[in-house]
Amino acid sequence: MAVNTFKIQSPIPNGKIPALSRGIEIRKTICSICNPLSHCGIDAYVKDGVVIKVEGTGENPHNQGTLCSKGAASRQYIYHPDRIRFPLLRKGDRDSGTFEPISWDEALDRIAGELLRIREESGPESIAFYAGYPKWMRPFLKRLAHSFGSPNYCSESSTCSAGALLASKLNYGVAARADMSKSNCLMVWSTNPFYSNTSAARKLLDVIERGVHVIEVGPLITPLTSHADIHLRIRPGTSGALALSMAHVIIEERLFDRKFIEEWTIGFKEYLAYVQQFPPALGEQITGVSAELIQRAARLYATTKPAAILTGPNATVHHTNGIQNHRAITALIGLTGNFDREGGNYVAPPSYLYVVNGVVTRQAAFEQSRPWEEMAPRIGEDRYPVWCRLIPEAQAIHLPFQIQQRKPYPVRAVVGFGINHRMWPGSDFMCDSLKKLDFFVDVDLFMTDTARLADLVLPACSSFERSELKFYPEQYVIWTSPVIEPIGESRPDVDVILDLASRITPEDALLKKGYEGCMDWILKPTGLCVSELKRHPGGCPIQHVRMPPYQKYQDAGFSTPSGKMEFTSAVLKEMGFDPLPQYREPNFSRPATPDMSETFPLILTTGARLPMLVHSRTYRLPWIRYLHPDPMVDIHPMDARERKISSGDWVELSTRRGRIRVKAHLTETVPSGTINMYHGYPGADVNEVIEPDYVDPISGYPGFKSLLCEVRRISGKAKDSA
């Protein structure tokens, strides 16, 4: 054996071992780079007040010591040179991008002065309050807006999870989540938890190893595909037709739950008649999935008990027929009697900030400090009345239209927390709209392209620099303490909200109690209090919590107008929409717009996740860019060959609205005829090529995931050797 035994005592590389003698201490915090369903516990290794390493908190049952690539890059996130360090006042016009530092007091006084003046002149509704990422300050911002008198609290939920919630509410009055751990068949519909929620991915792998049947639905190949019994690789935007076709099989073969349907549903007869129009042969024609595979999937889902449908937060509703498509999907749950059943789709309300763990808090009461009736109609209420009936916030996608058109009333100011115009379809239209505002404030960690447009930019701190309460679905809770001093003069978002509140809505007595006082008020029904939680720096299990029972509808009915599951929605009927989960082609598609598809023959689907990116939030971190250096588009090799495109070529992706330049990635994970473009790149923002009004008519949700495009190689650009 050729082993060098001449052993020189080389210095063993620094292992950053926590020890008093080395001055390295572990302090507990959480990551808040992605969404509240993750927010993994973090052990920050701190030396001389600086984080020198992170790892997942071992005792936190949610992430069990693990992190994803984004959380692993936390140090580059919190210490990034683009962090805003001082409150900044814009000098010059909105395009100048030049600012001067001012004091916090001066900044807050100026903001308060402007907001009070605009309220005096145009009413409180002319000021919109918007929450993007992170999401921890949302209840406080909503309360601030309503206490101030504005109905216009809106958020990134206007394109995120609220659309699927809306669709489920139309059918059942509530959302019903996949009871994954107890299920024997999982139909995973257009979601990739491996890249969007890694802690859920671990649980998914555990149930797969237990032997659960997996049906994957979605056009893309994902890490789940090799585990799936059946993969239904649909054409983007045709989920509704697939679901109706599966229902056709389930009904024709008498695999539905007759008892549940007779006792607990309305509109089955109409649904039955409608479903008759979607035999598997037609399903195949519309979706591209063979009739035989549709039948096999329908039988597997309907005959394996219990079976659950796991949908993503929004991929199914990011279509111009998104809400009805999602209604068609979730109708299968009731049809097969899997609603609110163990191992099926289970109903449990969120406790705080979207997390379901059986705890009951007063979040909703805290947020809604003024009833809707005492405020003006919300932004989007005229356009999307169904949204405003079922979702307790304004529809932010309509915000740029109302800024521009000033109807039914002008919106003159926006107070944004982590607002990013690249979220909007036609993001340049949103950008232009923000420039038209009389007053615009953004509170953010980084000087983003959107922050640059603001009159005042306030520096927010990261989760490492603040205290916050965080619940986990595993009946675990943590109250964090700052692990490092704030960067520059940055402050917690909630503190900024409370300081604004004391200036613009001083009559709100509850907000005067501070973050801890407010959290104690919200937590009152739980028996938890902040002072007790502070005694557990790494978090603690919540004692004596019981999850709600299954089949609650047997006592309480459904919170729909009829009190039953509605195959035909009374709300939709009242608002002038088709009450059935009607299938329509994507507004821009070969069947709907054959002329357009002459020029733009490829389907464009956008917004799928990559494991190292969450929207645009980590793109600026060098370790992340090492993994993913350039904006990238997935192209099938056959489509590429026709266009003489090789992997690594720079290509122009164009739609009717515009074009962007992006690097080609040849892959069969995307079906031929479909282009998969990732979102949020500052230099190649795909939302710029999507019309601002390319939306679902019921919810206002953008049709991000199915439209038409073309790609062509840009000549003269050298092929990248990577």
Added chain:
Amino acid sequence: MATIGFQFNGLRCSGCMACVVACMDQNDLPGGGPSFRHVIRIERDEYSGPSIDFISISCHHCDDAPCITVCPTGAIYKRSEDGIVHLNENICIGCHSCLMVCPFGVPKFLDGKMAKCHFCTERVDRGLAPACVRICPTGALGIAPVEK
């Protein structure tokens, strides 16, 4: 102490690359890379039923490590108690010989010297998992005694 090595379960790897970044965080590696661990993506084409698989690779701390044989200065050596292959940067001359013979392209060139995975020795000696193993969200990576 028995010889130890990395364990990898390809059925659980999702290619999330947390291990790659954890290594960079642990070792203060530069923004633009390299990392001592990388993830290979393997795509099967439509004829065999399209799917993607991933392999997370770092130093295998080979039993009979060619990098040790070729190193002209003897900078690379095997720790006798557990078989971890170390690189002594004090006497490394950055000649790339180790990189050329490594079947897995493990050694990296960094600041004029070669550098490689050291199995987070200091951590492992104290019963802690290497950074890449600790972070792995799907449980695909592990460490175990090597069976001979």
